[in-house]
Amino acid sequence: MGGARLDGRVERGNQTRQLVLGRAVHVASTEGLEGLSLGRLATELKLSKSGVFALFGSKEELQLATVRAAVAVFVDHVLTPTRAVPPGLGRVWRMCESWLSYSQRRVFSGGCFFYATIAEFDSREGKVHDALASTQTGWVTFVEETVEEARVRGELAADTDVSQLAFELIAFMELANAESVLHNNNPGYTKAARAILGRLHAVATDPSALPAAP
């Protein structure tokens, strides 16, 4: 039937799309979203350039699809393991551990996809900037909610400034990623873990629930 042929073509299109995006997120994490080239992706994947183009319609749509694909990877590697732990101080620490592990394992070959692409698009305008900005806001909100869960459960001091603490935790994680990618070494992760545990020990009502600083 015609329907079966159509489904087969759509299915192949989806598979090719996933193939392209799987490559695009790694390229963008090292060379930036502007460094993505339809022709280069096509060559590397042994597809035609116009075939890749037909899948996305424009370079900007390829960039936006790449951001969405990277978000899905980030969710799998950071948010999902965090949610596997009950809300509270333990979940806050698991969140930070998962993030540092996500960066250190080079889930994206160029380190954190969002560090690279936000630095690239932060002072531009357009849909790609806006997609990255709202992704970043979503991550900050997730960190704040995770900290707030611990505070309302009485595992953090009641007067903890949740937004401030979230800012500080994110700062340590981001600099660990930046230093380790730039210098291709690991001391930044140790410093970040020490800094995070130091802040959490300072505000935890029962610090013994946390690991000692490394």
Place this chain on the structure above:
Amino acid sequence: MGGARLDGRVERGNQTRQLVLGRAVHVASTEGLEGLSLGRLATELKLSKSGVFALFGSKEELQLATVRAAVAVFVDHVLTPTRAVPPGLGRVWRMCESWLSYSQRRVFSGGCFFYATIAEFDSREGKVHDALASTQTGWVTFVEETVEEARVRGELAADTDVSQLAFELIAFMELANAESVLHNNNPGYTKAARAILGRLHAVATDPSALPAAP
């Protein structure tokens, strides 16, 4: 004399070079060092493309000269005001204030030049990466030395982990820049100042020498 004519030409060449680099540091802070284009700089400055090329010899040399020019600007706006204060806790705080002011005043139109370009080149290889990496190492060393000056003067607890504290201060400054450029707002600077003063209050032997947290 031939020497006089040559000097005149060299002088004009130096002026044009400074003109080009003054434009290049701003372009690179917003669009990256790879986004620099000889032709675009020439058009904007009403020079010929090959004329600009002749001043630098290659795109990579233009990028390296742009990094050196940005270092000079950073020194003027951050290191020089820091050194105007006597060594100790006051100098540490002045260093952080100067950095936040340098970012917030958009001395480079795209925010901190080094945040943008290090994110761009961190996972590449070559002279530009190496120049940026050694610039970053130099900045970290300066922060550590400034903290150490305060510690040996007895203004910080004797057992302060200098390298760890420097990491934490830099993390707060970097995230303030990243957030404020991405969202084009200022709360990140307030959070960073609060975080920095919080850490300094915690290790200072005489916290009254510092401002209260904002």
Place this chain on the structure above:
DNA sequence: CCTACCGATCGGTAGG
């Protein structure tokens, strides 16, 4: 009419 591609080429621009 649709899709998922192909080989070839459009107008422009890159570094040199």
Place this chain on the structure above:
DNA sequence: CCTACCGATCGGTAGG
């Protein structure tokens, strides 16, 4: 610093 070009590659589109 200029004009005049080069080999190549960019994002995007043509007909089949």
